[in-house]
Amino acid sequence: MKTLLEIEGVSKSFGSVIANENISLTVKEGEILALLGENGAGKSTLVKAVFGLVKPDTGTIKINGTVMESGDTAAAIASGVGMVHQHFQLVPVMSVTENLILGDEPKRFGVVNIKQAKKEALALSEKYGLEVDPDAIIEDLPVGMAQRVEILKALRRDVKLLILDEPTAVLTPQETDELLEVLRNLAKRGVGILFITHKLREVMAVADRIAVLRGGKLMGTTTPKESSESKLAQMMVGREVVLRVEKSQAKPKEVLLSIKNLRVSDDRKLESVKDLSLEVHAGEILGIAGVEGNGQRELVEAICSMRSRLSGEVIVKGQEIPNLNPRAAHLAGVSHIPEDREKHGLVTSYSIADNLVLNRFDQAPFAKGWIRNLEEVANNGESLVEKFDIRAPDAYLSAGSLSGGNKQKVVVARELSQQLDVVVAAQPTRGVDVGSIEFIHNQLIAARDAGAAVLLVSAELDEILSLADRIAVISNGKIVAIFNSKEADRNTIGRLMAGLAS
Amino acid sequence: MDAKQGKKLDFSPILVPLLSILVALAFGGILIFIQGIDPLLAYRVLFTTAFGSFDGIAITLAKATPLILSGLAVAICLRAGLFNIGAQGQLISGALASAWAGYTFVGLPALVHIPLALIFGAFFGALVALVAAVLKAYRGVHEVITTIMLNSIVIALSDYLTSNPFKEPDQPLTRTPKIQDSAQMPDLLGLPLGFFLAIGLSITLWWIMRNTTTGFSIETIGRNKNAGWYAGISVKKTIMLSMLIGGAVAGVAGAVETLSIIGRFEPAFNAGLGFDGITVALLGRANPLGVIPAAILIGGMRASGSTVQFEAGVAPELVDLLLAMILFFVTAPLLARFFKNRKENVAMTSGWSN
Numbered sequence: 001m002k003t004l005l006e007i008e009g010v011s012k013s014f015g016s017v018i019a020n021e022n023i024s025l026t027v028k029e030g031e032i033l034a035l036l037g038e039n040g041a042g043k044s045t046l047v048k049a050v051f052g053l054v055k056p057d058t059g060t061i062k063i064n065g066t067v068m069e070s071g072d073t074a075a076a077i078a079s080g081v082g083m084v085h086q087h088f089q090l091v092p093v094m095s096v097t098e099n100l101i102l103g104d105e106p107k108r109f110g111v112v113n114i115k116q117a118k119k120e121a122l123a124l125s126e127k128y129g130l131e132v133d134p135d136a137i138i139e140d141l142p143v144g145m146a147q148r149v150e151i152l153k154a155l156r157r158d159v160k161l162l163i164l165d166e167p168t169a170v171l172t173p174q175e176t177d178e179l180l181e182v183l184r185n186l187a188k189r190g191v192g193i194l195f196i197t198h199k200l201r202e203v204m205a206v207a208d209r210i211a212v213l214r215g216g217k218l219m220g221t222t223t224p225k226e227s228s229e230s231k232l233a234q235m236m237v238g239r240e241v242v243l244r245v246e247k248s249q250a251k252p253k254e255v256l257l258s259i260k261n262l263r264v265s266d267d268r269k270l271e272s273v274k275d276l277s278l279e280v281h282a283g284e285i286l287g288i289a290g291v292e293g294n295g296q297r298e299l300v301e302a303i304c305s306m307r308s309r310l311s312g313e314v315i316v317k318g319q320e321i322p323n324l325n326p327r328a329a330h331l332a333g334v335s336h337i338p339e340d341r342e343k344h345g346l347v348t349s350y351s352i353a354d355n356l357v358l359n360r361f362d363q364a365p366f367a368k369g370w371i372r373n374l375e376e377v378a379n380n381g382e383s384l385v386e387k388f389d390i391r392a393p394d395a396y397l398s399a400g401s402l403s404g405g406n407k408q409k410v411v412v413a414r415e416l417s418q419q420l421d422v423v424v425a426a427q428p429t430r431g432v433d434v435g436s437i438e439f440i441h442n443q444l445i446a447a448r449d450a451g452a453a454v455l456l457v458s459a460e461l462d463e464i465l466s467l468a469d470r471i472a473v474i475s476n477g478k479i480v481a482i483f484n485s486k487e488a489d490r491n492t493i494g495r496l497m498a499g500l501a502s
Numbered sequence: 503m504d505a506k507q508g509k510k511l512d513f514s515p516i517l518v519p520l521l522s523i524l525v526a527l528a529f530g531g532i533l534i535f536i537q538g539i540d541p542l543l544a545y546r547v548l549f550t551t552a553f554g555s556f557d558g559i560a561i562t563l564a565k566a567t568p569l570i571l572s573g574l575a576v577a578i579c580l581r582a583g584l585f586n587i588g589a590q591g592q593l594i595s596g597a598l599a600s601a602w603a604g605y606t607f608v609g610l611p612a613l614v615h616i617p618l619a620l621i622f623g624a625f626f627g628a629l630v631a632l633v634a635a636v637l638k639a640y641r642g643v644h645e646v647i648t649t650i651m652l653n654s655i656v657i658a659l660s661d662y663l664t665s666n667p668f669k670e671p672d673q674p675l676t677r678t679p680k681i682q683d684s685a686q687m688p689d690l691l692g693l694p695l696g697f698f699l700a701i702g703l704s705i706t707l708w709w710i711m712r713n714t715t716t717g718f719s720i721e722t723i724g725r726n727k728n729a730g731w732y733a734g735i736s737v738k739k740t741i742m743l744s745m746l747i748g749g750a751v752a753g754v755a756g757a758v759e760t761l762s763i764i765g766r767f768e769p770a771f772n773a774g775l776g777f778d779g780i781t782v783a784l785l786g787r788a789n790p791l792g793v794i795p796a797a798i799l800i801g802g803m804r805a806s807g808s809t810v811q812f813e814a815g816v817a818p819e820l821v822d823l824l825l826a827m828i829l830f831f832v833t834a835p836l837l838a839r840f841f842k843n844r845k846e847n848v849a850m851t852s853g854w855s856n
């Protein structure tokens with residue numbers, strides 16, 4: 001097989017941070033190379049260099065034997081490189097079709113031919129078996145669907161080398177399996193694939209070769225046959241990682257969070273949480289298992305008072321949370337790790353330190369009356385960066401220049417470092433490396449053991465199964481069953497999630 | 503603003519404004535050359551008139567005073583992600599209100615009369631902004647649309663008022679009576695008192711943005727409304743507050759102009775000050791301190807425009823043309839992107855679409 005991509009001695013620093021150090025790698029036609037590494041290891045930087053988005057300090061990148069001018073995205077695209085970015089690059093107010101054609105619109109008489117575009121969009125979606133609604137507006141779509149649009153956008157031009165930066169972070173297990181199938185088919189057609197993920201299962205399932213980065217350096221390459229999940233984890237993190245959650249028996253106490261007959265509608269004004277009631281006790285983790293888009297997002301936002309409730313009550317420690325008042329929910333003791341860290345969780349142009357007080361900036365000790373106490377903000381920033389192992393040179397770096405997983409850690413650090421009564425964690429480990437998943441899981445368990453009521457929403461059934469003390473299955477906006485995690489059975493839950501009676 | 507800025511001096515924020523000015527001057531130079539005039543001569547006249555002597559500087563700073571204020575009015579709103587095109591209308595409203603307070607109240611000591619007239623200006627500036635603020639916060643009507651329409655309404659209304667109830671009696675001209683001496687703002691150290699007021703307001707607003715919870719709320723909503731909502735900041739309140747501050751500051755701009763320069767309200771005497779404020783705010787990167795040098799530069803160009811025409815023979819439209827080009831280049835995201843190494847959005851452009 002021909003060598004498609006050659007990365008030779010690429011190095012890249014951002015100030016004092018060495019993101020890539022003398023990395024050499026190749027991808028052949030039809031090969032799937034998985035790129036593994038901790039948060040901040042330099043994976044995104046490396047693939048951005050291939051795509052021409054990052055200018056390496058030294059080293060060359062060859063595609064099909066031709067040396068690519070560094071920092072020239074157009075040339076990379078012209079030589080058949082397509083990229084799905086770690087964070088969405090879609091225009092939220094435009095339709096799926098418009099997003100797909102953006103930058104290369106089919107024209108008639110100099111005007112965009114939207115009919116033709118729609119046809120192309122449908123053909124594309126059919127060709128790769130990735131179903132999308134061409135007329136849907138991006139901001140109304142669940143993340144999994146938006147991700148599909150991203151992938152289709154990358155595939156639209158005739159790609160020879162497809163780069164995917166954590167495409168599965170936002171996908172449900174089913175969607176992931178479908179995507180892996182798509183990747184295999186593409187590889188069969190000769191497309192070379194550079195695939196970044198934190199999920200070792202996916203790597204083992206789909207990769208031909210695996211490259212592991214750590215601290216900007218290439219630690220080595222291996223194959224799924226020669227290695228195992230735990231070996232890979234160790235190679236990434238440099239220590240042994242406990243992939244299984246270790247926790248003691250829960251000791252549930254009084255009810256801290258109670259949801260009564262809650263009804264909520266989604267962005268399209270359709271009722272997506274239907275008369276739902278649920279109780280979470282102090283000292284337990286209640287996991288919500290469900291296929292994405294079954295009302296989880298609306299449920300979480302309604303609990304946190306960010307989304308209007310049609311009817312029903314949310315009661316925290318006996319106190320009713322008013323409708324549409326996130327501040328009141330917060331003050332009542334609700335911590336919220338939001339599903340979409342870029343949209344809700346962070347102000348990316350703010351420093352890490354400011355983000356770490358985003359919902360507490362006007363409370364003591366971060367403010368004295370009207371005046372912010374910037375020194376306390378800085379101290380808090382420094383100590384949380386240290387405690388939560390956020391990989392950044394200091395707490396004053398803008399949150400936007402952190403690696404994806406480290407952004408997530410900023411949000412988690414903020415939410416779990418405050419007075420904890422109720423923790424609502426939506427996809428808390430999305431995009432986080434195995435070492436940090438272990439850490440965040442331990443933090444959630446510590447919150448539970450300290451007497452918090454934890455509501456965990458995750459698209460990862462494995463995460464729910466290993467972390468939750470009780471599991472509630474949500475389907476079509478209703479809780480269809482609640483299990484004690486000991487009695488929970490993967491297959492039963494899977495069937496209930498799919499809306500089938502058990 | 504950020505908890506702590508990097509230790510090193512960061513020049514990148516002034517790079518784009520500086521380059522825009524240089525590029526605009528270069529293009530302007532070509533046009534002057536086409537007129538058959540030596541561009542270097544024209545620019546030398548421009549700059550020596552504006553900045554070459556103490557008197558010149560005094561005139562420049564007097565011209566800059568309302569521009570600092572109107573720039574501030576636009577800048578504060580930009581920080582909240584709002585594009586306040588309505589500084590002009592707010593400014594006229596403030597100018598007229600302060601003129602009314604200036605000629606109506608008789609027998610007040612200056613120490614009372616001047617602040618009172620300024621407060622009238624601020625209040626009526628804010629009142630105009632309030633309309634746009636309420637529509638934006640509670641009805642989601644885009645502030646660009648409402649403020650543009652309010653500009654027309656205020657201009658028409660002020661024309662009506664100055665030619666009817668507020669008209670100077672027994673005079674053919676459409677203008678209000680002259681303000682009382684007690685309302686006349688004096689000079690200080692050879693500079694208009696208003697200049698110091700403008701500097702003081704800039705520093706105050708800069709400090710508020712940097713050090714107070716209110717400033718942080720405004721900044722957060724401007725940068726990421728969703729995250730602000732998540733963090734429990736009231737989007738509505740923040741929109742209202744920043745628009746009202748903007749309106750009040752624009753009103754003060756009009757009042758200062760009335761009370762220290764014009765001495766009455768006369769339609770068209772304030773023309774363009776609010777719109778120049780947009781250029782000032784963008785050139786000053788929406789930074790309350792950045793508007794000061796931006797306003798001084800533009801004030802200088804305004805101050806010396808006629809001299810340049812007189813001495814170098816350049817068409818008087820030159821200054822407007824230069825300002826338009828500066829505005830164009832400073833906003834052209836292309837240029838910003840080019841120097842900011844693509845994509846990292848310039849903070850102020852992101853807010854326009856919401």
Ligand SMILES: Nc1ncnc2c1ncn2[C@@H]1O[C@H](COP(=O)(O)OP(=O)(O)OP(=O)(O)O)[C@@H](O)[C@H]1O
Nearest residue numbers: 014019039040041042043044045401402403404405
């Ligand atoms: N524009 C930037 N400015 C400053 N530092 C940066 C910038 N981009 C990346 N970095 C730093 O470079 C390092 C590598 O980042 P990169 O995004 O490549 O990590 P990653 O391996 O993709 O991590 P993740 O799994 O969390 O996405 C990190 O320490 C990050 O903070």
Ligand SMILES: [Mg+2]
Nearest residue numbers: 044086403404
């Ligand atoms: Mg990354």
